[in-house]
Amino acid sequence: MTNSSIIRQAVLLACALTAAGHAGAADGAVQPYNPDYFTQFQAATAMDMVNRLPGFVFDGGNASRGVAGNVLINGKRPTSKTEALGDVLGRIPTAAVERIEVINGGASGIDMQGYATVANLLLKQMDLVSMTTNAASYVMPDGSLAPSLDGNYSLKRGDKNINVTLGWSRSPDTGQGQGYRTTVYAGSAPAAEVRVAGAGIAENKTIKLNYGQDLLDGQLNWNGAYNPWNYHSLASFDAATRSLNSNDNAGHTLEQGLAYTRDLPHGASLDLKALYRTSGIDADSGFVSGGNSGHSVTTSTASEQILGGQLSWQALDGVVIRGGIERAVTTNDSSVSNNPQAAAWVQESRVEGQLSSAWQVDNTLSAEAGVKVSHASLATSAEQADAKAYVYPKPRLRLALSPTPVLQLRLRMEREISQLNFGDAAAYFGMADKSLRAGYPDVVPAKTWLCEGAVEYRFWERGTAMLSYTQSHVSDVIDRMQIRTPNAVYDVAGNIGDASADSVTGMLNLPTDSWALPQGLLKLSTTWRSSSVIDPATLETRRLSGEQPLGWRIEFSQDLPSQRTAWGFSVDNGWSNDSWQTAERDTSSGSGWARAFVNYRPASNLMLTLELNNLASRVISYDRTHYAGNDRLANVVDFVEHNITRTQPFAMLRLRKDW
Structure with a gap:
């Protein structure tokens, strides 16, 4: 029996066993939680409230890539x-929160954005003034700080609200330390060993401003942010000759965004957004090694402009139709002081339209179907007349069924399109000798068809068990490939x-009240992954580069009012993955990470936190x-x-104080 067959049968068996369970829970796809x-x-x-939602796992998404998280604020x-x-x-x-709604599968007027479950934070319509200050410090083993x-200052008066945040922080590079490098050669040359020691420190400053008010029967929100930063590191390599490598990096990010929402007649609503973002890095x-030295400066700038709009219409009770369009232009420019040929300029222009419909049939069944059509063009020079352009449809279908109040079955079928790495695109299309890739097709985004099934079971008051299986078929996988010529082999x-x-992903949230640990919660999660692709260099089957076969995490927390x-603790198994290039195979791994914490409230508006991190000294x-x-x-190793x-x-x- 194949692994896929075993997994499918395991999921079906879990569904059958779970359906037989009995426990108390609220009906419906929307579960409200009051303060x-x-x-x-x-x-x-x-954030404290979201982390305590029964069975809910917070996902912040990836804001820089436009991937939304699974928490909404007033439905947005x-x-x-x-x-x-x-x-x-x-x-x-917490004083500003009216309630939090956990939405499973879908609900009227809520855009799930691909998530099976989202939390909708509803704020009170009241005047409010609040201020919070945080003072913190890393404490290293040598006593350094x-x-x-x-x-943060927040003011709400009537329809107007303003929020100001100022911050300054220093943080050590916790991924650096002491170790060694050993190189073993295939020939008679002796092995070489180098002792390595490194340290780094980052400094960040933050200014953020948010303002909102009613305008033209709608709500206008503006946000601005400025974030200058710098990073310094020094690494030493002690062998027969001592070497030093240094990095002094500085950069900034500047952002302005506008959002406008308005309810329209006949159950319709309008959402508009505009965003402009720039960043720069120097x-x-x-390096210094013996009597040799070298120095280079890489300068990079990037900008992003986004305009988008969405129209939603509640056609019938429980039926919402959405349509929208978004245009984004992203530009990246980089240059290297000692290598003019390494300069790269890449611009992606994307227009994406979408049409979808969400149907909340009743408290037990919801469905969502839609399609996005994306047109993207990629140019690698400002003078390029024939930018590479592609059109990709991205259909999706989601179903959620709750045959009992404590059981939910979910199905998701979707097509996803990856985003090209700008550096890879610039290197591929901008090769000095373009004849080298004349016989090779242009690099295009990877396309993935995926099908996911999940079963979720709720028990007791805060207990949840979830099991999901996802099968994906990826076309046009992006990885390192070789371009061979009579005289050389190029890696691109x-x-x-x-x-x-x-x-396969499993999650268990287990309350420990019956184990003499009141208000305790034990969280277990694990994900198993498997993949298969033909290696372009050896024509043999292997995993996808960067895939971690198994990941798990154990967390426990207990509140003592x-x-x-x-207090609580967490531990995970770290990571381990392989990647393949034309000339080498690389394996990266990190041992488990252990963390413990304790929070103490000497007063209702004061909290002191102590965290102990990396207790196992990750290797x-x-x-x-x-x-x-x-x-x-050729499969002939020359060194490891x-x-x-x-x-x-x-x-x-x-130390946190609320004023």
Whole structure:
């Protein structure tokens, strides 16, 4: 029996077993939670409340890539692409929250954005003034400190609201430490060992301003952010000759965004958004080895402009139809001081239209179907007349069925289109000798058809068990590929063919009240992944590059209201993955990460937090197996490089005061 067959039968068996269970839970796809529910958890912010929602797993998305998170505020998602969703929720005090609705499968007027479950944060319509300050510091084993300070002021008067955030922080590079590099050669040359030690520090400043008011029977919101930063690192390599590598990087991000929403007659509503974002980086790197030295400066700038609109119409009770269009232009420009040929300029222009319909049949069944059509063009020089253009349809279908109040079955079928890496595109289309790729097709985005089935079961008051299986078929996989000539082999990013992938995810939230641990919650989660693709160099089957076969995480937290304390811990298995290039195979891994924390509230508006991180001193390894002739096809290894770095544990002290 194949692995896929076993997995499918396991999911079906789980569905059957779960359907036989009995427990108390609320009916319907929408489960409301009032602020009183969160009193037992001593929640101070909306983020605290979201983290305590039974069976809900927070996903902040990826704001910089336009991937929305699974928490909405008054039914909408924040416009900003520079601010994490968790930071937005962390600024909202519990006093401003009317209630939180957990929506499973779908609900009228809610855009699920591909998530099976979302949380909708509904704010009170009341005047409110709040201010919060946070003072924190990293504490390293040698006693060094890396402090940070931020403050937030929020004012709501009638239809107007303003929010100001100022912050400054220093943080050590926790991925650096001490270790060694060993290189073993295939010939008679002796192995070489180098001792490595590195450290880095980052400094960030933040200014954020948000303003909103009623306008023309709608709501207008403006957000602005400015974030200058710098990063410094130094690494030493001790062998027969001592070497030093340094990095001095500085950059900034500037963003402005507008969002306008308005209810229209006959159950319709309009959403408009505009965003302009720029960033710049100056990366200064140098090295010294014996009597030799080198220095280079890489300058990169990027900009993004987005205009979009969406019209929603509640055609019937429980039926919502949405249509919209969005245009985005993203430009990246980079240059290297000591290598003019490495300069790259890439611009992507994208127009995407969408049409979808969501149908909440009743409290047990919901469906959503739609299609997005994306037209994208990619240019690698401002003078390029024939920019590469592509049109891709992206249909989707989602079903959610709740045969009992405690059981939900979900099905999702969707086509996803990847985003081209700008560096890969510039390197491929901008090769100095374009005749080298004359016989090769242009690199295009990867396309994925996926089908996902999930079963979720709720028990007791806060218990949840979830099992999902996802099967994907990927065409035009992007990975490293070779371009061979009579004199050399070139390694470039390109499309290497089709692939299949499977994943199984399990999650268990288990209340521990019956185990003499009142207000405790144990969370177990794991994901198993498998994939298959034909390697372009050896024509053999292998995994997709960067895929982690197995990941798991254990978390426990307990609230002790009478002691005004909460504590908990978490541990995971780290990571391990392989990647393949034309000349080598690389393996990257990191051992497990352990964390413990305790929160103490000496007063209702004051919280002191102690975090102990990296308690197991994560070991990071990076292995390179390099092949003779810079070509894995011959399967002749000329050297193996083994890198080991042991990172340091550290503590974090944080004091939060609400005014």
